[in-house]
Amino acid sequence: MLDEVWARGKHHTAGMNDDIAPPANAIAAVTHPNPYPWYAALRQGPALVRDEGLRLWVASRAEVVREVLANSAMRVRPAAEPVPRAIAGTPAGELFGRLVRMNDGAAHAAHKPALQRALAGLDLPAAHAGVLKVAARMPAAPLSDACFALPVAGVAHLLGFADEELPRVLDWMRDFVACLSPLSTAVQLQAASEAAEALMTRFEQLVAGEPAREGTLLAAVRAQAPGDTSRALLANLAGLLSQTCEATAGLLGNSLVALAREPGLGRAIESQPAWLNALVQEVARHDPPVQNTRRFVAETTIVAGTALEAGDAVLLMLGAANRDPALNPAPASFELKRTDRQTLGFGYGTHVCPGQALACTVAAAGVEALLAGGIDTAALFERGWDYRPSVNARIPVFR
Numbered sequence: 291m292l293d294e295v296w297a298r299g300k301h302h303t304a305g306m307n308d309d310i311a312p313p314a315n316a317i318a319a320v321t322h323p324n325p326y327p328w329y330a331a332l333r334q335g336p337a338l339v340r341d342e343g344l345r346l347w348v349a350s351r352a353e354v355v356r357e358v359l360a361n362s363a364m365r366v367r368p369a370a371e372p373v374p375r376a377i378a379g380t381p382a383g384e385l386f387g388r389l390v391r392m393n394d395g396a397a398h399a400a401h402k403p404a405l406q407r408a409l410a411g412l413d414l415p416a417a418h419a420g421v422l423k424v425a426a427r428m429p430a431a432p433l434s435d436a437c438f439a440l441p442v443a444g445v446a447h448l449l450g451f452a453d454e455e456l457p458r459v460l461d462w463m464r465d466f467v468a469c470l471s472p473l474s475t476a477v478q479l480q481a482a483s484e485a486a487e488a489l490m491t492r493f494e495q496l497v498a499g500e501p502a503r504e505g506t507l508l509a510a511v512r513a514q515a516p517g518d519t520s521r522a523l524l525a526n527l528a529g530l531l532s533q534t535c536e537a538t539a540g541l542l543g544n545s546l547v548a549l550a551r552e553p554g555l556g557r558a559i560e561s562q563p564a565w566l567n568a569l570v571q572e573v574a575r576h577d578p579p580v581q582n583t584r585r586f587v588a589e590t591t592i593v594a595g596t597a598l599e600a601g602d603a604v605l606l607m608l609g610a611a612n613r614d615p616a617l618n619p620a621p622a623s624f625e626l627k628r629t630d631r632q633t634l635g636f637g638y639g640t641h642v643c644p645g646q647a648l649a650c651t652v653a654a655a656g657v658e659a660l661l662a663g664g665i666d667t668a669a670l671f672e673r674g675w676d677y678r679p680s681v682n683a684r685i686p687v688f689r
């Protein structure tokens with residue numbers, strides 16, 4: 291049903307408006323009004339396509355994306371640049387370099403299980419209620435800012451930060467995540483380092499101080515890593531906020547886009563609030579906020595019959611893979627009631643996102659709060675939206 295409405299979207303297209311040129315490449319696709327027909331054509335082609343302009347191998351089919359994510363010759367960072375040059379040797383670089391997301395091997399194995407078990411043990415209905423409480427005290431406008439602020443404030447609240455500290459945490463996080471993008475300026479990189487330093491100091495105080503309040507995510511992580519006060523733990527606690535930030539802003543924003551494109555969807559959710567979660571999960575499959583991730587070849591290997599050399603980089607198009615008919619039947623169709631929904635939008639294998647259930651809960655609570663605040667999705671559709679410049683995250687900016 292949604293695709294029919296997409297087909298009449300006068301501002302943003304999605305499969306239909308012939309006057310919009312297809313994306314120039316797999317990176318431009320991330321923020322293209324509708325990259326999905328182009329993804330479909332790419333999936334029909336070779337399993338791995340070499341893009342000389344981007345200096346990347348590109349994988350778009352689900353089976354190939356999975357194969358790469360399961361290949362032990364692949365790493366999450368290039369061997370020669372474990373931390374991006376722009377932040378190496380700075381506080382932002384230290385935080386980045388300690389994240390499980392950015393490490394393989396021992397550094398990854400040392401902290402991922404604690405995060406995973408703590409997140410898996412969360413009481414999701416209580417988390418939903420907590421995020422609603424936080425949302426009720428936050429400004430809902432401008433909407434695009436609310437999409438960023440709400441998830442981070444929600445997860446900070448779940449970690450145990452007091453209400454009065456939430457604005458400060460939001461500032462730190464906005465500043466820090468800017469350094470994760472290759473598009474950041476020197477001023478943003480400096481601000482990111484200041485924020486990283488402040489975050490590490492604050493988590494150090496929290497870990498060294500009174501025992502964390504029962505029921506908080508901080509208490510849960512600490513219970514899974516007893517006695518651990520290492521800087522790696524502190525960085526990964528801050529990482530829970532940074533991993534939340536852009537991806538969940540995109541999931542919340544893209545859920546509003548789905549509601550704007552399909553008026554029937556809003557009515558369906560009003561009549562059955564339990565479908566809120568299905569909405570967010572279908573958006574995470576159909577129009578995912580993290581459109582791609584990368585892997586770097588550490589030693590010669592073969593992927594889908596193609597030999598790759600050490601130093602090669604592979605772009606895994608999660609947004610394309612989610613629409614692979616081999617992964618989900620009728621993949622272009624937006625179906626609330628889809629059974630056995632499969633998504634690669636949260637990764638796969640060793641590095642799979644441990645925050646998937648929390649992210650969906652937070653985004654669902656965000657949608658609920660914004661709808662309760664009277665957001666008019668028909669007006670959103672009329673005004674339209676663009677996408678924030680990014681090489682991997684699809685985050686709408688509402689006009």
Ligand code: HEM
Pocket residue numbers: 366390391392402405445529530531533534537538541579580583584634635636637638640641642643644645646648649650
């Ligand atoms: C819509 C929201 C989110 C999306 C789409 C998302 C997506 C992803 C993806 C694709 C990866 C794997 C990257 C790769 O293998 O290259 C990942 C990893 C990770 N995510 Fe999420 N994520 C979201 C929210 C969250 C939240 C809310 C948390 C925690 C509070 C979180 C924590 C993590 C962590 C710690 C990792 C690193 C796991 C590892 O490297 O082993 N994410 N996420």
